[in-house]
Amino acid sequence: xxxxxxxxxxxxxxxxxxxxxxxxxxxxxxxxxxxxxxxxxxxxxxxxxxxxxxxxxxxxxxxxxxxxxxxxxxxxxxxxxxxxxxxxxxxxxxxxxxxxxxxxxxxxxxxxxxxxxxxxxxxxxxxxxxxxxxxxxxxxxxxxxxxxxxxxxxxxxxxxxxxxxxxxxxxxxxxxxxxxxxxxxxxxxxxxxxxxxxxxxxxxxxxxxxxxxxxxxxxxxxxxxxxxxxxxxxxxxxxxxxxxxxxxxxxxxxxxxxxxxxxxxxxxxxxxxxxxxxxxxxxxxxxxxxxxxxxxxxxxxxxxxxxxxxxxxxxxxxxxxxxxxxxxxx
Numbered sequence: 456x457x458x459x460x461x462x463x464x465x466x467x468x469x470x471x472x473x474x475x476x477x478x479x480x481x482x483x484x485x486x487x488x489x490x491x492x493x494x495x496x497x498x499x500x501x502x503x504x505x506x507x508x509x510x511x512x513x514x515x516x517x518x519x520x521x522x523x524x525x526x527x528x529x530x531x532x533x534x535x536x537x538x539x540x541x542x543x544x545x546x547x548x549x550x551x552x553x554x555x556x557x558x559x560x561x562x563x564x565x566x567x568x569x570x571x572x573x574x575x576x577x578x579x580x581x582x583x584x585x586x587x588x589x590x591x592x593x594x595x596x597x598x599x600x601x602x603x604x605x606x607x608x609x610x611x612x613x614x615x616x617x618x619x620x621x622x623x624x625x626x627x628x629x630x631x632x633x634x635x636x637x638x639x640x641x642x643x644x645x646x647x648x649x650x651x652x653x654x655x656x657x658x659x660x661x662x663x664x665x666x667x668x669x670x671x672x673x674x675x676x677x678x679x680x681x682x683x684x685x686x687x688x689x690x691x692x693x694x695x696x697x698x699x700x701x702x703x704x705x706x707x708x709x710x711x712x713x714x715x716x717x718x719x720x721x722x723x724x725x726x727x728x729x730x731x732x733x734x735x736x737x738x739x740x741x742x743x744x745x746x747x748x749x750x751x752x753x754x755x756x757x758x759x760x761x762x763x764x765x766x767x768x769x770x771x772x773x774x775x776x777x778x779x780x781x782x783x784x785x
Contacts, residue, residue, distance in 0.1 A: 498566060498569065499528050500526050500528055500533070500564075500566070500571065500588060500593070500610075501526055501527055501528045501533070502525075502526065502610055502611065502613075503523070503524070503525050503610070503611040504523065504524040504525075504526065504593070504608040504609065504610055504611060505521070505522070505523050505524075505608065505609060505611050506521075506522050506523075506606070506607045506608035506609050507519055507520065507521060507522055507606075507607050508520055508521075508522040508539050508542070508548070508604065508605070508606050509604070509605045509606075509607070510545055510547035510548060510600075510602060510603065510604040510605070511545065511546065511547040511602045511603075511604075512544055512545045512546065512547070512740075513544050513546060513687060513689065513733075513736070513737040513740055513741075515602070516740065516744070518541070518545050518547075520539065520540050520541040520542065520545075521540040521541070522537070522538065522539050522540065522606055522607075522608065523537070523538045523540075523559075523608075524536065524537040524538070524559075524562075526564070528566070531565060531566050531567065532563070532564070532565055532566070533563070533566070534561070534562065534563050534564070534576070535561075535562055535564070536558070536559045536560065536561050536562065537552075537555075537559050537560055537562055537573070538555060538558070538559030539552050539553070539555065539559075542555075543729075543733065544687065544733055544736050544737065544740075546601070546602070546686075546687070546688055547600055547601065547602040547603070547604045548597075548600075548604060549581065549597065549600065551575055551577075551581035551582055552582055560575055560576075560581070560582075561575070561576045562574060562575060562576060563576050566588075569587055569588050569589065570585070570586070570587060570588075571585075571586040571587075571588050571593065571595075572584075572585055572586070573586060573595070582597060582598070583597070583598045583599075584596065584597050584598070584606060585598065586606070586608075591609055591610035591612075592607075592608070592609050592610070593607075593608050593609075594606070594608075595607075595608075668713055668715075668753075668755055668781075670783050671711070671712075671713040671781035671782060671783045672781055672782060672783070673779065673780075673781050673782075674782050676703050677700045677703055677704075677712070677780040677781075677782055678696050678700065678780070679696075679777045679778060679779040679780065680693040680696050680697060680738060680777065680778050681693060681773060681774075681776055681777050682734055682776045682777065683776070684719075684721075684772070684776065685722075685730070687730065687733035687734045687736075687737045688737065689737055689738070689741055694741070697738065697741050697742065697745075698745070700742070700780055701742055701745040701746070701747060704742070704747050704751070705746065705747070707782075709784060709785050710751075710782050710783065710784055710785065711751050711752075711753065711782070711783045711784075711785060712742075712747075712751060712752050712753070712780055712781065712782055712783075713752075713753045713754075713755065713780070713781040713782075713783070714735045714738050714739055714752060714753070714754050714755075714778055714779070714780055715731075715735065715755055715756070715757060715761075715778065715779040715780075716730075716731030716732050716733070716734040716735030716736075716738075716754070716755070716756040716757070716758075716778055717734070717756075717757055717758070717759075717761060717762070717763075717775055717776065717777050717778070717779070718730045718731050718734075718758050718775065718776060719759060719762070719771075719772035719773075719775040719776050720762065720767070720772070720775070721772070722759075724758060724759065727758035727759045728756050728757075728758035729756075730758070731756035731757060731758045732754065732756035734756075734776075734777075734778045735754040735755070735756055735778055736754065737778070738778040738780075739754060759775070762774075762775040763775055763777070
C-alpha cells in the first residue's frame with residue numbers, strides 16, 4: 456500500500472508540472488521597412504531661356520549673337536527648340552543650327568544631376584551641346600566643332616500682372632456759386648483779311664537710285680577669289696588677291712564695287728544661291744575689315760546659274776566656286 460501511495464503522488468506531481476509550463480511567447484516581428492523618400496527638388500528647365508552664342512564667323516571674326524530656347528521637361532527627359540540668331544555666315548556653328556533660321560532647330564535633351572545634354576531631334580550627328588545648369592542659368596559647349604562655340608542662357612522670368620489698387624470714391628465737390636454776369640459790350644467789326652495765295656507744291660525729292668548689276672564691268676586690276684567645296688571661308692592664298700583688290704579700291708575712291716557669289720552645279724539650286732550669297736558676304740566682310748566703306752559695296756548671288764566651265768569634273772568645278780569683283784564709277 457505504501458508503494459502504491461508513493462506511485463500516485465509521483466503521477467500527480469508529473470501531471471501538475473506539465474500543466475504549469477509557461478506558454479510560448481510569440482516571436483517579435485521586424486517593423487516594416489519604408490521606401491526611401493522621393494526627392495521633391497528635381498531640377499526643372501521647362502520654360503523660355505534667352506542669352507548668347509559665342510563663336511567665330513568668316514575669316515575667324517569673333518561673334519557674340521542672341522540665342523533663345525523653349526524647353527518642355529518630362530521627368531529626366533524633354534524636348535523643345537533652340538534658335539541661334541545671325542548664324543548664316545558663322546562657320547563655327549553646325550549647319551543644322553545655321554539652317555534653322557528664325558524657327559530654330561528642334562531638340563531633345565536628357566538631365567542627370569546638374570548636367571543637361573541637348574541633341575538635334577534627328578540625333579547627335581546634327582549637333583550636341585553639353586550644358587551645366589546652375590539655378591536659372593545654364594552654360595554649354597557645342598561638341599565636335601572646328602572652333603570653340605559656347606552657349607550661355609538664362610531663364611526668362613514670367614511677367615506677373617499687377618492688380619490695380621481700388622481707390623475709395625471721393626465725394627463730388629460742391630457746385631460753385633453763380634457769378635454775376637456783366638452785360639456784353641458791343642462788338643467792333645473785324646477787319647477783313649485777304650485769303651493767302653495757294654501754296655505751291657514742292658516736288659518730292661528723288662530717291663537715290665542704286666546701280667543695277669548691268670552697270671558694273673570686270674577690269675583686270677580687280678581679280679576673283681576661289682573657295683573650297685561647300686565652304687565660304689577665305690583661303691590664305693586668296694587673301695593676297697583680296698589685299699590687291701583693297702589697294703585698288705583705296706586708290707580709286709570714286710568707284711563702286713559689285714561682288715558676285717557663284718557655286719558649282721552640285722546641290723539644289725536654292726542651296727547654291729544661299730552658298731553664293733555667303734561667299735559674296737565673306738569677300739565683302741574682308742574688304743570692310745581692311746577699311747573699304749560698306750556703302751561702296753553691293754552683293755548679288757547667281758548660285759550655279761553662271762558657270763565659268765561646264766564640264767562635270769573637279770578641275771572645272773573649282774573654277775565655278777568663286778566670288779567676282781566688278782567696278783563702276785560713282
